[in-house]
Amino acid sequence: SFTNDVCPQAPEDPLFGLMAAYRRDTDPKKIDLGIGAYRDDNAKPWVLPVVKQADKLLHNDPELNHEYLPIAGLPDFTSASQKLILGKKSPAIQEKRAVAVQTISGTGAVHLGALFLARFYNPSNSDAKAVYVSTPTWANHNQIFGNVKLPVKGYPYFSKQTKGLDFDGMIGAIEGAPEGSIILLHACAHNPTGVDPTQEQWKKIAEVMKAKHHFPFFDTAYQGFASGSLEKDGWAINYFVEQGFELLIAQSYAKNFGLYGERAGCFHFITSPGSHAAETVSRVGSQLAILQRSEISNPPAYGARIASLVLNDDKLFAQWEEDLRTMSGRIIEMRKVLRSKLEELGTPGTWNHITDQIGMFSFTGLNPDQVNKLREKFHIYMTQNGRISMAGLNTKNIDYFAKSVDSVVK
Numbered sequence: 001s002f003t004n005d006v007c008p009q010a011p012e013d014p015l016f017g018l019m020a021a022y023r024r025d026t027d028p029k030k031i032d033l034g035i036g037a038y039r040d041d042n043a044k045p046w047v048l049p050v051v052k053q054a055d056k057l058l059h060n061d062p063e064l065n066h067e068y069l070p071i072a073g074l075p076d077f078t079s080a081s082q083k084l085i086l087g088k089k090s091p092a093i094q095e096k097r098a099v100a101v102q103t104i105s106g107t108g109a110v111h112l113g114a115l116f117l118a119r120f121y122n123p124s125n126s127d128a129k130a131v132y133v134s135t136p137t138w139a140n141h142n143q144i145f146g147n148v149k150l151p152v153k154g155y156p157y158f159s160k161q162t163k164g165l166d167f168d169g170m171i172g173a174i175e176g177a178p179e180g181s182i183i184l185l186h187a188c189a190h191n192p193t194g195v196d197p198t199q200e201q202w203k204k205i206a207e208v209m210k211a212k213h214h215f216p217f218f219d220t221a222y223q224g225f226a227s228g229s230l231e232k233d234g235w236a237i238n239y240f241v242e243q244g245f246e247l248l249i250a251q252s253y254a255k256n257f258g259l260y261g262e263r264a265g266c267f268h269f270i271t272s273p274g275s276h277a278a279e280t281v282s283r284v285g286s287q288l289a290i291l292q293r294s295e296i297s298n299p300p301a302y303g304a305r306i307a308s309l310v311l312n313d314d315k316l317f318a319q320w321e322e323d324l325r326t327m328s329g330r331i332i333e334m335r336k337v338l339r340s341k342l343e344e345l346g347t348p349g350t351w352n353h354i355t356d357q358i359g360m361f362s363f364t365g366l367n368p369d370q371v372n373k374l375r376e377k378f379h380i381y382m383t384q385n386g387r388i389s390m391a392g393l394n395t396k397n398i399d400y401f402a403k404s405v406d407s408v409v410k
């Protein structure tokens with residue numbers, strides 16, 4: 001039976017443990033910087049105005065029912081998702097080099113990609129059948145690839161000295177990986193560090209990956225949420241597609257639509273230009289459908305319907321872009337305020353990384369001891385690695401936060 005030897009007590013998920021501790025804390029000054037979800041200036045969840053509009057349209061639709069979606073998901077949703085990532089006039093779409101499957105948000109898309117690679121990726125050198133992820137990366141990457149028994153290896157990413165990208169370390173490791181390795185890349189707003197390569201650096205990464213025949217797997221969970229521009233945040237993926245790579249993309253609508261619990265996401269396979277492209281896409285699509293059927297049968301409808309209404313309507317789309325600018329703008333503003341407050345206080349160290357980093361998260365450089373002090377003395381909750389969710393800061397608590405950081409660093 002399930003004795004301790006075969007099924008030992010597992011550790012609590014660190015992030016969910018943190019959330020529980022925050023909830024138990026009764027101090028009115030408490031701040032939650034653990035959560036990876038957007039909060040408004042009152043520290044409250046924010047339903048995007050465009051999502052409210054789409055929701056009304058859905059409810060007024062007399063044809064709406066609760067039938068199953070197709071195995072590959074809502075066609076209007078998956079085709080709009082392709083266009084969002086690749087561009088409306090994308091040659092990859094026109095040449096039928098792309099196939100998309102609706103998934104259980106970004107997690108489900110990473111999982112479907114992992115399952116697909118475990119089953120079908122067949123590099124000539126069997127040592128290359130491993131996934132390289134950034135150190136650090138979103139913790140779930142390790143678990144998801146582990147579940148399908150794909151070996152996970154790391155490439156350096158974060159420089160503790162500069163609190164920016166360790167570009168030489170990253171390139172060196174990608175260059176040193178066995179030819180044909182799978183390289184997982186965060187498209188923008190890297191989680192947990194908030195550090196992204198520049199466009200020049202992306203070009204070099206692509207060049208090295210091409211020379212080594214590596215296989216890119218992009219995880220994009222923050223398109224439009226990072227810079228406020230969908231194009232800018234999608235630049236790296238499009239550059240790789242233009243360079244003719246065959247690649248995978250896991251796309252999440254959790255953050256950029258605020259549809260966290262509705263689990264709207266999409267998985268994409270794009271093949272290189274060539275006479276066999278359409279046939280390859282057809283074969284891959286048929287296998288993805290079988291994997292999907294055995295895992296979830298049919299994806300959930302509500303979130304995909306909301307996103308689809310917005311993505312396929314010019315007016316709603318424009319409203320969505322405005323909502324994205326509201327969220328990303330507030331976060332960028334909080335970065336500026338936090339940096340200037342710490343600099344004004346003369347808090348030891350440099351704080352330019354707070355504004356150099358982008359997206360939901362910032363790697364502050366605070367050590368575990370300082371993180372614990374912030375929690376115990378000041379009721380401020382963040383993960384042990386010093387990551388803060390910028391969305392947890394607002395005009396009411398940022399002064400208290402900056403002074404508390406100053407006090408534990410001095």
Ligand code: PMP
Pocket residue numbers: 036104105106107108138186191219220221252253254260265
């Ligand atoms: N990848 C990364 C890097 C993420 O940060 C997230 C969100 N935490 C996801 C994927 C997927 O999240 P979800 O399943 O909620 O879409």
